Structure formats: structure tokens, C-alpha cells
Amino acid sequence: MLRTALGLGLPDWVQDIRGRLEGSPLLRRIGRVLMGHDCVSSTNDVARDLALSGYPEGTVVLARQQTAGRGRLGRRWVSPVGGIWMSVLLRPSSGVGVWGAGSSQVAGGVLLALGSLATVQALAQVGLEAGIKWPNDVYWQGRKLGGILAEAAADFSSVVLGMGLNVDFPLSALPPAEQGAAITVQEALRWQLRMQRDRGGSGRIDGGQPEGESLVAALTAAIIDRMDDLYARLKAEGAEPLLDRWREESLVLGKKVLIRQGEHCWEGMAEDIDREGALLVRGDEGDLVRVVAGDVSLRVEG
Numbered sequence: 001m002l003r004t005a006l007g008l009g010l011p012d013w014v015q016d017i018r019g020r021l022e023g024s025p026l027l028r029r030i031g032r033v034l035m036g037h038d039c040v041s042s043t044n045d046v047a048r049d050l051a052l053s054g055y056p057e058g059t060v061v062l063a064r065q066q067t068a069g070r071g072r073l074g075r076r077w078v079s080p081v082g083g084i085w086m087s088v089l090l091r092p093s094s095g096v097g098v099w100g101a102g103s104s105q106v107a108g109g110v111l112l113a114l115g116s117l118a119t120v121q122a123l124a125q126v127g128l129e130a131g132i133k134w135p136n137d138v139y140w141q142g143r144k145l146g147g148i149l150a151e152a153a154a155d156f157s158s159v160v161l162g163m164g165l166n167v168d169f170p171l172s173a174l175p176p177a178e179q180g181a182a183i184t185v186q187e188a189l190r191w192q193l194r195m196q197r198d199r200g201g202s203g204r205i206d207g208g209q210p211e212g213e214s215l216v217a218a219l220t221a222a223i224i225d226r227m228d229d230l231y232a233r234l235k236a237e238g239a240e241p242l243l244d245r246w247r248e249e250s251l252v253l254g255k256k257v258l259i260r261q262g263e264h265c266w267e268g269m270a271e272d273i274d275r276e277g278a279l280l281v282r283g284d285e286g287d288l289v290r291v292v293a294g295d296v297s298l299r300v301e302g
Ligand code: ADP
Pocket: 070, 071, 072, 073, 075, 076, 077, 078, 079, 136, 137, 144, 145, 146, 147, 148, 166, 174, 178, 181, 182, 183, 297, 298
């Protein structure tokens, strides 16, 4: 474990990411220990094993590709080379009180905010204005760039925060059914440039804009840095400031939404996100329903 903590024996692409992180590794919590694999089943599975072996909070597991990445409710997450497939080991119990009750749902809600906000803030650093579709997805212009998955260990001693981001690969790497609804960061940047030009702007990309592996490395380091900062603030200030920023980046608040819970489907107006990260939806009869991330699918209707 010491070798890993010192960054010895890391593959070159992980060394590259490590070299891009801000400040001293010893002063950070998230990313102090980095591990990278060429190919794994799921980085969340690897991180959960590391949690059981006593790896410290903030350990980050990266993979160039996953063969069995997963979304919520056991759905498949397709993870070819050219994306960020990453899991972060957190031990919320070492900061109990920050998000209260110690239930996996509570931790899940606030940690989904942490992961998705860090991702959106990192994307802003490369010039892409993405938004968050409650509870866990990162979107650009109605197309999915990535998502966050929080999985608590059975004994609640640790939470693994997984994140997937499509960065730079041909969309044909995804199954045909996913291609229309998904997009990569690189593709979105190209579209954004075209849209700026159409609006009469210069639509100029400064030379040296990273692409491919270099864009993956830059964004990975930026996400880890943003998470480290947000997590330190979460511990110091509590969840409310984080949730405020999450609300600001939400693509759902103020919109009509269609909620599916198992067989049950209903419509309402998304009004707010509460202090535990649950969505408050005003039903047709005026009742305010608290929707918890985990077992629901949500569609924004406009
Ligand atoms: P939801 O969109 O309901 O929150 P999840 O966040 O659990 O769903 O994500 C899983 C779903 O995302 C899959 O069922 C699939 O439709 C889609 N998907 C899988 N891989 C990708 C990918 N690389 N990019 C975008 N969407 C994907």
C-alpha cells in the first residue's frame, strides 16, 4: 500500500494524471492514492475490494476501459477506451454529522451532488456548459455525457462514488440504441463551436485545446481536484452550500417531470431539492412528493 501511496509503479497514463493534480498530494484527501488499470470489470468493484482491505478515504481507482460498468438499478454502463471510468472511496463515517443520519440514501443523495457538481465544474474548465439531471446524470443539450453512481458498503463503513464520462471516442463504440441519446465531451465541444459560429461569434478554439488521451487526463485531474475541494468544504461547512450549487446547475428544477417508480408512473413539477438531496415534486393535486434517488427514473418534459 505504501508503494501505491507514493505513486510508485503507476502506469504512465496515471502518472500523467497525477502530475496534473494541483498542490501537494499530501495536502489532499481525494486523489492522495491513485490506482490505474488498463481494463477492469468495474472500477466500483475494485474500489469496494480496496475498502475492505483498509485503503484510505480518497483512494481513486481509474480504468482505461470497463467490461461490466453499471448504472443505477443494475443497468449496463458502456465504457470504451476514451472515457473516464473512475471510482472514489469515501468513508462518510469519519465525518459523521456532515450529512446526518448515516443512512446510505442520505449519503447517496449528497454524494451524488458532489460527484456531478465536480464533473460539471471540471467541464466548465474546458469550456463546456453541461448541466445535471437529477439525481445522477450529466447532460449537454439533452444528450448524456456521463453519470455518477454511489454505492454504500453493506456495513455503511464506506461509500464508493463511481463516475463515468464519455470524453473522446467515436459514438459508434456504443450500442446503436444508446448512440442517439449519448454524446462525448469532444463531440459536444465541436457542436458548441458550430453553434457559436452560427450565432455570429468568432467560435474560435484557442490552439492547443486538448484532445484524446490528453483531454481524458486533463478532465480526470480537474474532476479529482474539484471533488477534493468540494469534499473539504462539505466537511467544513455542511451540505447546504454544496446543495445550493447543485440546485443552480440542475436541468430539472422548475420543469415538468415524468417519474417512473417500478410500474407506477406520474407527472409533476420539480420544485426543489431538499437537504438530503431528494427531489420535491408537486403532483397534479397540489401535494408535494419527496422523491429519493435510487429506485426512480425521471424524464424532463419541458
Ligand atoms: P438513468 O439515465 O435512468 O439515470 P443510469 O444513470 O443508471 O440511468 O445509466 C444507465 C443507462 O445509461 C443505460 O441503461 C443506458 O441506456 C445508458 N448508457 C449506458 N452507457 C452509456 C454511455 N457510455 N453513455 C451514455 N449513456 C449510456
